[in-house]
Amino acid sequence: MRGAFGLGFIVFLTNVFVNLILVFNGAPLLGIFCLLQTILVFSVGVIWLIRQDDFSLHFHKTSTLIPLVIFLVGYYLILDNLGIKFYAIKENVEELGNLMLSRYQVALWFGAVLGMLGFVLAGGVMRRSQK
């Protein structure tokens, strides 16, 4: 396995592991939803990688790892001090649907408007590139 594909495959396996944690921890629908997206993104990425035929690793600013490690240690300490722990999920789809339609209705409308705006912008970019 060459560099870029190897690292990408490790990240993909980690991603699948995270999705399986979701599935077996009590949220199967959300986990399968994320797992399908993971497979789709990795498949498209592999097709694009094979087409470009550049399997070498390109590093950029490795010094950013130092503040990143400090941030992660701080993040973990904050979670630990707040008493936040890992619990099993009880997925109740009916309750979830009622909650989303009642409490997050404005957010859903806002998301739909944002989505439509994204499609309009993407359509505008595609049209401009054809000139």
Next chain:
Amino acid sequence: MIILIVVFLGLALACISVMRHFFIQLTAIKLLFDCSILLLVSARGLESPDSSAQAVGWILGSIECLAFFIILSCGAKRFNGTSNLYLENLDD
């Protein structure tokens, strides 16, 4: 388990910030989103309601789906026909 998720979060952030390869960054962004969803849904205090966290997880997952659709479309358009994988100097 929390520390494992934080380590995965660190792996994703490290791949996004240090690597300059669209394929690795793409899978790392996906890992970042999924770790965030897992932390939102599973890691909580005892008093926090369960359904609210799940609803936010679903909303984040849906936004992720839309974001990846746009990222993949932009990537296919931007890197099409070039042998350069960097995110800058693409016109060269």
